Amino acid sequence: MSHRARRPSAVRVDDIASLFSALGDGTRLKLVSTLSAGGAMSITQLTAGSGHTRQAVTKHLGVLSSAGLVRGEKSGRERLWKFEPDALTKARHSLDHIAAQWDEALERLRRAVEE
Amino acid sequence: MSHRARRPSAVRVDDIASLFSALGDGTRLKLVSTLSAGGAMSITQLTAGSGHTRQAVTKHLGVLSSAGLVRGEKSGRERLWKFEPDALTKARHSLDHIAAQWDEALERLRRAVEE
DNA sequence: CCGTCATGCAACTTAACGGTTGCATTTACT
DNA sequence: AGTAAATGCAACCGTTAAGTTGCATGACGG
Numbered sequence: 001m002s003h004r005a006r007r008p009s010a011v012r013v014d015d016i017a018s019l020f021s022a023l024g025d026g027t028r029l030k031l032v033s034t035l036s037a038g039g040a041m042s043i044t045q046l047t048a049g050s051g052h053t054r055q056a057v058t059k060h061l062g063v064l065s066s067a068g069l070v071r072g073e074k075s076g077r078e079r080l081w082k083f084e085p086d087a088l089t090k091a092r093h094s095l096d097h098i099a100a101q102w103d104e105a106l107e108r109l110r111r112a113v114e115e
Numbered sequence: 116m117s118h119r120a121r122r123p124s125a126v127r128v129d130d131i132a133s134l135f136s137a138l139g140d141g142t143r144l145k146l147v148s149t150l151s152a153g154g155a156m157s158i159t160q161l162t163a164g165s166g167h168t169r170q171a172v173t174k175h176l177g178v179l180s181s182a183g184l185v186r187g188e189k190s191g192r193e194r195l196w197k198f199e200p201d202a203l204t205k206a207r208h209s210l211d212h213i214a215a216q217w218d219e220a221l222e223r224l225r226r227a228v229e230e
Numbered sequence: 231c232c233g234t235c236a237t238g239c240a241a242c243t244t245a246a247c248g249g250t251t252g253c254a255t256t257t258a259c260t
Numbered sequence: 261a262g263t264a265a266a267t268g269c270a271a272c273c274g275t276t277a278a279g280t281t282g283c284a285t286g287a288c289g290g
Contacts, residue, residue, distance in 0.1 A: 013141045013144055013145065014141050016144060017138070017139055017140055017141045017144050018139070019139075020135045020136075020138035020139035020144070021135075021136065021139025021140065022139070023132070023135035023139070024132055024133070024134075024135035024136025024137070024138070024139040025132055025136065025277095025278090026128045026129050026132045027278090029128055029131060029132050029135070030128065032213060033213055033216065036213045036214075036216045036217040036220065037216040037217070037219070037220055038220070039220060039224070042236075042237090043236075043237070044235085044236065044237085052278095052279075053279070053280065053281085054236090054237085055238095055279075055280070055281085056278070056279050056280080058237080058238080059277090059278070059279080060278090063277090074237095076236090076287065076288080077235070077236055077237075077286065077287040077288065078235090078236055078237075078287090079236085079237070079238095083217060085214065085217055088210060088213060088214055088217075089214075091210055092207065092210050092211075092214075095203060095206055095207050095210070096207075098147060098148055098151050098203060099151075099200065099203055099204075099207075101148065101151045101152040102151040102152070102198060102200050102203075104152070105151065105152055105153070105154060109154070140247095140248085142248090157266075157267090158266075158267070159265085159266065159267085167248090167249075167250095168249070168250060168251085169266090169267085170249075170250070170251085170268095171248070171249050171250075173267080173268080174247090174248075174249080175248085178247095189267090191257065191258075191266090192256065192257040192258060192265070192266050192267075193257090193265090193266055193267075194266080194267070194268095
């Protein structure tokens with residue numbers, strides 16, 4: 001029973017990595033941007049201006065979905081994809097965490113020099 | 116004289132994508148975290164607890180460097196790598212931009228419903 | 231029912247990624 | 261000068277990722 005070993009809000013490195021990895025592609029970045037701005041859309045709609053095949057877009061949506069950045073719900077004969085803002089918040093927090101580390105390091109350095 | 120066509124802070128999609136892509140790997144994420152917290156380090160130092168070969172770490176540093184997240188300066192017979200906080204700020208801003216888009220979209224929706 | 235529109239599934243190709251090993255080069259130390 | 265440390269460079273390998281094509285399935289509209 002190892003309660004201690006697992007902090008409550010412990011976000012695993014791999015989760016964050018997969019999040020950033022999902023954002024680390026131009027096509028996917030555009031998809032996320034489109035969905036965050038335009039509400040729910042179907043695959044064919046998203047495929048329209050993308051310059052890629054529908055299948056390619058489907059795969060990208062799969063990646064985004066695994067990372068939690070997007071969620072698709074079937075509606076009739078089409079599937080509507082919507083942006084999932086929580087994932088983005090997580091990403092932001094981890095960036096903030098690194099920035100905070102950096103600030104602390106600077107502060108330590110400043111104090112050490114000032115001594 | 117095309118001032119209008121090019122916004123001053125126009126960050127190309129591919130740049131942001133390469134930034135996130137660089138962060139989209141556990142090993143690199145740890146490297147960034149280490150460097151942001153521990154100041155400048157040499158490759159051998161960074162290799163120590165990584166569980167990887169020095170060459171692997173070197174490659175990862177190359178990726179991080181291309182993304183602007185890290186910068187290496189030669190100092191004697193070693194090369195010291197330091198964290199570059201500006202890149203992280205860029206990443207954060209692009210996340211903020213998407214979040215802002217999302218908020219606007221919600222606001223538009225709210226007003227439309229309220230009408 | 232039948233055509234068609236939207237999607238799902240699978241196989242395949244190409245290129246990039248993460249990682250390794252081996253050797254060369256530069257710098258420090260005595 | 262000569263040795264050991266720190267790094268650089270290059271070839272190579274296995275795996276995954278991005279993208280394609282082809283075909284199957286499911287829902288809508290007349």
